[in-house]
Amino acid sequence: xxDAPIAVAMSGGVDSSTVAAILHxxxxxxxxxxxxxxxxRRLAGAPGMGESRTGRCCSLDDVHDARRVAExxxxxxxVVNYEERFERDVVRTFVDQYLxxxxxxxxxxxxxxxxFDQLLITARQIGAEKVATGHYARVRVNSDTGVYELxxxxxxxxxxxxxxxxxxxxxxxxxxxxxxxxxxxxxxxxATELGxxxxxxxxxxxxxxxxxxxxxxxxxxxxxxxxxPLPDTSGELVTGDGRSLGSHGGIHRFTVGQRKGLGLATQPxxxxxxxxxxxxxxxxxxxxxxxxxxxxxxxxxxxxxxWISGEPAGAAVRVEARIRNRHVxxxxxxxxxxxxxxxxxxxxxxxxxxxxxxxxxxxxxxVLGGAWIDSRA
Amino acid sequence: MGPLPPLVRPxxxxxxxxxxRAIIGEMAVASMVRAYFDNNANxxxxxxxxxxxLPALQGAVGNASSIHQLGQAAKAAVEQARAAVAELIGASPxxxxxxxxxxxxxxxxxxxxxxxxxxxxxxxPLPHLITSKIEHHAVLNVFEDLERAGYPVTYLPVxxxxxxxxxxxxxxxxxxxxxISVMMANNETGVVQPVEELGAIARAAKxxxxxxxxxxxxxxxxxxxxxxxxxxxxxxxxxxxxxxIGALYVGRRTQLRAQQLGGHHERDxxxxxxxxxxxxxxxxxxxxxxxxxxxxxxxxxxxxxRMEAGLVAAIPxxxxxxxxxxxxxxxxxxxxxxxxxxxxVIALDLHGFCVSTGAACSSGAIEPSHVLLAMGMxxxxxxxxxxxxxxxxxxxDEVERLLQTLPGLVERLRRLAPADASALVRSx
Numbered sequence: 001x002x003d004a005p006i007a008v009a010m011s012g013g014v015d016s017s018t019v020a021a022i023l024h025x026x027x028x029x030x031x032x033x034x035x036x037x038x039x040x041r042r043l044a045g046a047p048g049m050g051e052s053r054t055g056r057c058c059s060l061d062d063v064h065d066a067r068r069v070a071e072x073x074x075x076x077x078x079v080v081n082y083e084e085r086f087e088r089d090v091v092r093t094f095v096d097q098y099l100x101x102x103x104x105x106x107x108x109x110x111x112x113x114x115x116f117d118q119l120l121i122t123a124r125q126i127g128a129e130k131v132a133t134g135h136y137a138r139v140r141v142n143s144d145t146g147v148y149e150l151x152x153x154x155x156x157x158x159x160x161x162x163x164x165x166x167x168x169x170x171x172x173x174x175x176x177x178x179x180x181x182x183x184x185x186x187x188x189x190x191a192t193e194l195g196x197x198x199x200x201x202x203x204x205x206x207x208x209x210x211x212x213x214x215x216x217x218x219x220x221x222x223x224x225x226x227x228x229p230l231p232d233t234s235g236e237l238v239t240g241d242g243r244s245l246g247s248h249g250g251i252h253r254f255t256v257g258q259r260k261g262l263g264l265a266t267q268p269x270x271x272x273x274x275x276x277x278x279x280x281x282x283x284x285x286x287x288x289x290x291x292x293x294x295x296x297x298x299x300x301x302x303x304x305x306x307w308i309s310g311e312p313a314g315a316a317v318r319v320e321a322r323i324r325n326r327h328v329x330x331x332x333x334x335x336x337x338x339x340x341x342x343x344x345x346x347x348x349x350x351x352x353x354x355x356x357x358x359x360x361x362x363x364x365x366x367v368l369g370g371a372w373i374d375s376r377a
Numbered sequence: 378m379g380p381l382p383p384l385v386r387p388x389x390x391x392x393x394x395x396x397x398r399a400i401i402g403e404m405a406v407a408s409m410v411r412a413y414f415d416n417n418a419n420x421x422x423x424x425x426x427x428x429x430x431l432p433a434l435q436g437a438v439g440n441a442s443s444i445h446q447l448g449q450a451a452k453a454a455v456e457q458a459r460a461a462v463a464e465l466i467g468a469s470p471x472x473x474x475x476x477x478x479x480x481x482x483x484x485x486x487x488x489x490x491x492x493x494x495x496x497x498x499x500x501x502p503l504p505h506l507i508t509s510k511i512e513h514h515a516v517l518n519v520f521e522d523l524e525r526a527g528y529p530v531t532y533l534p535v536x537x538x539x540x541x542x543x544x545x546x547x548x549x550x551x552x553x554x555x556x557i558s559v560m561m562a563n564n565e566t567g568v569v570q571p572v573e574e575l576g577a578i579a580r581a582a583k584x585x586x587x588x589x590x591x592x593x594x595x596x597x598x599x600x601x602x603x604x605x606x607x608x609x610x611x612x613x614x615x616x617x618x619x620x621x622i623g624a625l626y627v628g629r630r631t632q633l634r635a636q637q638l639g640g641h642h643e644r645d646x647x648x649x650x651x652x653x654x655x656x657x658x659x660x661x662x663x664x665x666x667x668x669x670x671x672x673x674x675x676x677x678x679x680x681x682x683r684m685e686a687g688l689v690a691a692i693p694x695x696x697x698x699x700x701x702x703x704x705x706x707x708x709x710x711x712x713x714x715x716x717x718x719x720x721x722v723i724a725l726d727l728h729g730f731c732v733s734t735g736a737a738c739s740s741g742a743i744e745p746s747h748v749l750l751a752m753g754m755x756x757x758x759x760x761x762x763x764x765x766x767x768x769x770x771x772x773x774d775e776v777e778r779l780l781q782t783l784p785g786l787v788e789r790l791r792r793l794a795p796a797d798a799s800a801l802v803r804s805x
Contacts, residue, residue, distance in 0.1 A: 031727065078723050122717075125790045126724040 005029035006176055007123035008132045009115060010069065010077070012062030014198045015134025017069040018187050019178050021194040023132060024073045031128060032070040032077035034063055035119055037086040037110075038209040043225060048217025065198050072195070082118050089113040091209060095219055098252040099233060101282035102356025105163065106207055112166035120174055130174045135160045138180035138365075139172055142310070148172040149309035150367040155183040162325045165308050165360045165370030172308065216253050235285025237262065240278070240294065251280050254287050257295055257352030279376075280355075296349035302359050302371030305342035309368055312336065319361040319368060321346065323353055329362050342371040412775040415731045416615070416768030417564050417592055417708055422658060423617045423769065429661040430619065433654035441651045442640065451653045458660025465663040466590075466609065467600035468626050474643045475656050478623035479591035480515040482610035485625055485636050485647065486587045487519045487558060490608070491528070492634035494555045504555035509533040509541045509570075510751040512560055516589050517747075520558070533559070538702040539568040539752045546578050556585045561593035561604075565748045565764055566699040567708025569597065576605030585631060591615055591623075595666035596674060596705040607631040613655060617769060618662035622655030677767045678706035680776050684765065685709055687780040692787050698749065698762060707767040710749075712758050716790040721763060724786045730779060733764050 008020040010032045023030050043049045063079055070077030090109045097104035120131050136153030137160050148169050153159040167175065179187055191199035210218045223230040233250040248254070248263065258277045276295050279288040300323070315336070320329035321344050332346040344359055353376040360370040413421070422430075432438070433454065439447030441455050456470065463470040476482045494504055508520050510532045524530045531549040533541050541559055557579050562569050572588055579586035587608040590599050595616035601609050608631060613622035627633050627646060639648030666673075685697050688711060698710040713721065718734035725732055734746075745759035754762075765779075 076727060078726075080719060080723075121793060121795065122720050122723075124793045125720045126727060127789075 003029065004129040005031050005127065006130045006132050007119070007126075007128040008032050009119055009134075010034050010066040011134070012065035012069075012198065012201075013134065013204060014188060014191050014196070014201050015136075015179060017066065017134075017196050017198045018191045018194070019132050019134050020069060020073060020075065021196060022178050022190065023176075024075060025194070030075050030132070031123075031126070032066065032073075032075055033119060033123065034066045034077075034079045035086075035114065036063070036079050036081045036083060037114065038091070039083060040209075043218070043221040046217070046221035046224065048214045049211055049221050065201070069196055069198065072197075080119070080122055082114055085118050086110070086114055091222070095222060097356050098215060098219055099231060099282075100356075101233075101251045101254075101280035103255040103354045104356045105358060106209075107163045108166055108358060111163055112171075116167055116171040116175060120171065124174075130176050132176035132178060134179055135164065135177050136179050136182075136184075137161045137164055137177045139175055139177060145310060147310040151180070152362070152365045152367065153177075153180045153182075158184050161362075161367045162322060162358065162360050165358060165367055166306055167308060216250070219252055233282070233285055235287065238286050238288050240288060240290050245289065248287055251282060251285055251287060254280055256280065256354040262289060276352075292351075295351050297346075297353045297376035298349045299343065299345045299377035300353045300359060300373055301337075301375055301377060302342040302344070302373050303340065305336060305340045305369065305371040307369035309366060312368065317361070317363075317368065319344075319363060322360045322362065323350060323357060323373065329360075334361050334368075340371075343377070410778075411729045411731065412771070412778060413731045414765045414767060414771065414775075414779070415733050416771075417567075417764065417766035418733055419614050419620065420617045420768045421770055422619050423662075423665070426617055426619075426658050426661040426665065430654040430658040433657050438653055441653060442642070451651070454653060454660075455651050455656050458656045458663070461660040461663040461667070462611075462624050465599070465667050466594065466611070466626055467602050469629070471644065472601075472626055472628060474625045474627055474646045475651060475659075476623045476625055476647060477621055477652070478614070479513070479589070479610050479612035480623075482591075482612070482623050482625040483513070483515040483558075483587075483589055484519055485633075486608040486610060486627075487516065487523075487556065488636050489627075489633040489646075490556045490585050490587065490631070491523065492636070493632040496634060497632070502553070503528045505529045505531070505551045505553045507531045507533065507546065507549050507554060507557045509535065509559050511535050511539065511541075511563055511565075511748040512558070513564055513589060513591070516558055516560070535751050537753045539563060539566045539699045539748070540702060541570050541575065543571055543574040543578055546575050550578070550582050550584070554582065554584050556587065558587040558589065561588050561590040561599065561609075562597065562705045562708070563699075563748060564592045564708075565746055566702075566710045566752075567592070567704040567766075568699040569593065569703040569705060572604045572606070580605045592708070593705060595662065595670055596707055598671075601626050601628070608633075613659040613662060616662045616666055618658035619655050622652055622659045624659065673769060674706040677771070680767055680771060680773060681706060681709050681765075683773070684776045684779065685711070687776075688783060691780065691784040695787070698752070698754075709765045709767075710762055711765070712754075712762045713787050713790075714758060714761055715794060716761050716787060717794075718761050718763050720790055721761075721786060724790065725763075725783070728782050728786065730782065733766075734760075734762060 006023060006028055008030050010016045010020055020030060020032055067077060090106050093109055094104050094106045123131050136155050136158040138151035138153060140149045140151055142149055150161055150164060152161050188199055206213045220230060233252060234248060237245040237248050254277045256277055259274055262275060273291050275289045276292055277287055278290045278294050317334045319332055319334045321332040322329040330346050330350055332344050335343045337343055353373060355373050355375060357373050358370050359373050361368040438451035438454055441448060441451040459470045459473045463473045476485060506520060506528055508516060520530050533545050533549060535541050559570055559575055561572050576586050585607045588604060588606040589610045591610055591612045592615060593599050594611040607628045609626040611624050614620040633646060635646055637648050642648050689695060694714040696712055698712060722732055722734055745756050749759035749762060
C-alpha cells in the first residue's frame with residue numbers, strides 16, 4: 001500500500017502532538033488515535049487516590065487537547081478504548097510484581113502489549129500500515145542484514161529506548177519515531193511554530209494510572225475495588241547478618257536502594273550511617289537493609305531476554321548496560337544463557353540492581369536488547 | 378561501528394497531493410460523498426423544516442409570553458406546532474408539553490409521577506416501580522438513582538428477540554406499584570415492544586404507564602389512546618427537527634409534579650421560555666411524518682431489507698439482531714463475529730460511512746451494550762455489533778455503496794485481528 005496512512009498515537013502531550021503536526025506538514029496522510037487505557041474515575045476518592053481527574057494520562061483534559069490538535073490539523077481522529085487489555089496486561093502485572101517484591105516498569109509493558117500491539121492492530125485494521133509515536137528513539141535498517149535496529153534518540157536526556165527493548169522486528173518495522181532526530185527544545189519550538197496549544201504543556205513523568213506515584217495507595221485501592229484483600233506481605237526489616245530491626249507494613253512499600261520511609265529512627269549501633277534497602281525476599285517477606293556500599297553489585301541475571309536488533313554472534317557480548325531509565329550505561333559483558341536468560345557482568349559494581357526493572361544493552365547508540373532483572377549476583 | 382545505515386523514513390508525498398487529499402489516502406474520494414447511516418443518533422434537519430423554523434430565528438417572533446404582536450406570533454406558532462404533535466400521536470393539544478428533548482421528557486415523566494405520588498402519600502412507604510433492562514440510559518439511570526434513594530425497582534427481562542413479555546410485567550406488579558416505564562422501539566435494535574398489551578395490564582392495575590417512544594414516533598404509528606399510556610416521550614432530532622426540542626405527552630388525568638420551576642409555561646408542567654424555533658421545527662416534522670410517514674417507512678424497510686440481505690450474503694458469520702421480531706423500519710443492528718465494532722466504525726468512517734456501535738452514549742465505554750447482553754448475547758458478539766439507522770435522506774445508491782465497501786473491511790479486520798488476544802501477550 002504505497003499511500004497507506006500512518007496512525008499517530010496522540011496522548012494530548014507536546015511530543016505526540018508535534019509528531020502529528022510534523023508528519024502532516026510533510027504531506028503524509030495520517031489518522032490520529034488516542035488510547036483510552038484507564039478510567040481515572042474508578043479509584044477516585046479512595047485514600048491516596050485523590051479526587052481530581054485532570055492532568056493525567058487518559059484524563060478528559062488530555063483527550064480534549066489531542067482532539068484540538070487533530071481539529072487544527074484537520075486530520076481524522078478517534079479515541080480507541082483499550083481499558084480491558086491495559087488492565088489485564090499492564091495493571092495486573094504491575095500489581096502482581098509489586099506483591100512479589102519486585103519494582104515493575106509498566107511503560108515497557110504498555111509499549112509491547114498495548115501501544116505496539118493492540119494499537120498497531122487497530123491501526124492496520126483501519127487501513128494504516130504504521131504507527132508513529134512521540135518516543136525519543138530511532139529505527140534504522142541495517143543495509144547489510146536487512147534487520148531493523150533500535151537506536152537511541154539524539155537527545156540523550158530524553159532518550160526512551162529503555163522502555164522499547166521489548167519490540168519485535170515486526171513491531172519495529174512498523175514503528176515511526178519522528179522525534180528521534182530532535183532535541184526537546186527543538187520539539188517545543190516546532191510545536192510553537194506550528195501553533196499547537198500544547199507547546200508549553202509540562203512533561204508528564206509519573207506512571208499514568210498511579211496518581212502522585214503513590215504505589216502503595218494504588219495497590220490498596222485497586223485490591224479493594226476488585227474485592228480481593230491485599231495479601232499480607234508484612235514482615236521484618238533485617239540486617240545482613242539476620243538481626244531484626246523491627247517490622248514493616250508490606251514488601252510492596254519498598255524498592256531496592258530506597259532510603260526514606262524505612263521507619264528506622266537510627267542506625268543500629270548508633271553509627272549514624274544511612275540505611276538502604278538492599279534486597280526484598282518475597283518468600284520470607286524479609287526486607288534486608290544495609291549500608292550504601294552493600295547496594296553495589298557487579299553481576300545480575302535476567303529473564304525473557306530479547307535481542308531487539310538481531311541475535312548476537314558470539315557467546316558473550318561487549319556492551320554498555322543500563323539498569324534504570326536515567327542510569328548511565330556502564331561497560332559490561334552480556335552473556336546469553338539457556339531458556340532466554342541473561343547474565344550481565346559489569347566492569348565496575350553498579351548501584352541498586354533492582355528486580356523487576358529492565359537491563360537494557362547498548363553498543364554506542366544502538367540498542368542490542370534487554371531482559372527483566374531477576375536478581376543481583 | 379561502520380557507517381550509519383539509512384534512517385527509515387515514512388514515504389513522502391508531495392504537498393499538492395496532500396492538498397488534494399482532504400482525508401487520508403485512497404479513502405479521501407469516498408469521504409467526499411458521505412453516507413449517513415446514524416439516524417437513531419441524530420437526523421439532519423430537512424430543508425423544508427429549516428424553512429419553517431428560520432423566521433423564528435430571524436426576529437419574526439418574540440417571547441411567547443409577551444403581550445405584543447411578536448409575542449402573540451410566537452404563541453400562535455407554538456400552539457400550531459402543539460396541535461401538529463398532538464395529532465401525530467392521537468392526543469389533544471393540551472396534553473402535549475414541550476421539553477428540551479427525549480432525556481428531559483423521560484426525566485420529567487418518571488420523576489414527575491413519582492414526585493406527585495409522594496406528595497399525595499407523604500406518610501406511605503416508598504412505592505414500587507417497574508421498568509425494563511433494555512431502556513435508554515435517560516430512563517435507566519433515573520430508575521437507578523431512585524433505587525439508590527430507596528425505591529424498590531423491578532427491571533423486566535427480555536427474550537432473545539429483545540422483547541419484554543406481558544406475562545413478566547403482570548407477575549412483577551405489586552399492590553404498591555406506582556409507575557411502569559417501558560420503551561416503544563429500542564434505540565439499538567429497533568425492536569418494537571408490545572406496548573398495547575403492557576398498557577392494558579397497567580390500566581387494569583390502575584398504574585401510571587410511561588412509554589419512551591423517542592425512536593418510534595415518526596417511524597411507526599404511535600397512538601397514545603391505543604397504547605393506553607399516561608405519558609409518552611418523543612424527541613425532535615430523531616425525526617428531522619432540530620436538536621434541543623422534544624415533547625412529553627401527559628394524559629389529561631395523569632398526576633404529574635413539575636420538576637423545573639419558574640414561570641407558568643406549559644400549563645405549569647415545565648417552566649422556561651419556549652424554544653420557539655425548535656418547537657416550530659418539531660411541528661413541521663410532525664406534519665411531515667403525519668403526511669407520509671407510512672410511505673417513508675415502507676421505503677426505508679425496503680432499503681434496510683436490501684442492506685441486511687446483501688451483507689448476510691456477502692459476509693460469513695454475520696447476522697441481524699432481532700431478526701423476525703417486529704422492528705421499526707429504519708433500524709438494523711448486525712453482528713460480525715470476530716471483530717471489534719469500534720474498529721469497524723472507524724474504518725467505515727474513513728470510507729465515508731457514518732454508523733455506530735449500539736447507542737451513541739455507550740461508545741467509548743468499555744461495557745458492551747446492556748441491551749444486547751439482556752438479550753442473552755455473549756459479550757464477545759455484543760462487541761462486534763454495529764447499528765445502521767436510516768433516514769429520509771438515505772438512498773438505494775448509498776446502500777449499494779455500503780454493500781460494496783463493508784465486506785472488504787470486515788475481511789481486513791478479521792484477517793488482522795488476533796486469533797486469540799491472549800496469545801499475543803509477550804511473556805514480558
